Amino acid sequence: METQQQVRQHSTRTRTWHFIRHFAEMVAAMLVGMVVLGLATEGVLALTGLDLPASPEFASLKMAFDMAVGMVVWMRFRGHGWASTLEMSGVMFLPPVALFPVLWLGLLSADTMHLVEHVLMLPLMLAVMLRRRTEFGG
Structure with a gap:
């Protein structure tokens, strides 16, 4: 028979694994x-001649x-509710919007801004996941 401590350790490992797996799934979905969506957009634009x-x-x-749509599709497929799905996909928009004034002031180039956006998205996703750790921990 497993002791209560062994059961707790197993349960904690399982929740931790679910949490890490969800984070990896979100990055993949992004x-x-x-x-x-990038390829689809390029295809439609090529067909229409628009830019x-x-x-x-x-x-x-x-x-x-594009990243948020990927996350929404995957999270809904995995059975997550709308509130957590919209929170998770919504944080994709925070870094760009927050960095626009820095770009406008000339303190960042467009390429640097895009890099910083991607770096900031990951801890923001993690913050949403920690806020709802029971849901994302399995």
Whole structure:
């Protein structure tokens, strides 16, 4: 028979594994959303002969949207509720919006802003997950 301490350790390991797996799934969903929707957009634009606005702000918001769509699709597929799904996908938009004034002031280049956005998205996702650790811990 397992002791109570062994059961607790197993339970903690299981919850930790679920938490880490969810984080990895969200990163993968972001990448898939970015690639799939990015390619779809390029295809539609090629067929129509239209161009997207060339501003770094638009590019940032489009990328955030593409990643958020990927996350929404995967989280709903995995059975998560709308509140946590919208929170998780919503944090994709915080870094770009927060960095726009820094870009406008000339303190960051567009390329650096895009890099910083991606770096900031990960801890923001983690913050949402920690806020709802019982849901994301399995």
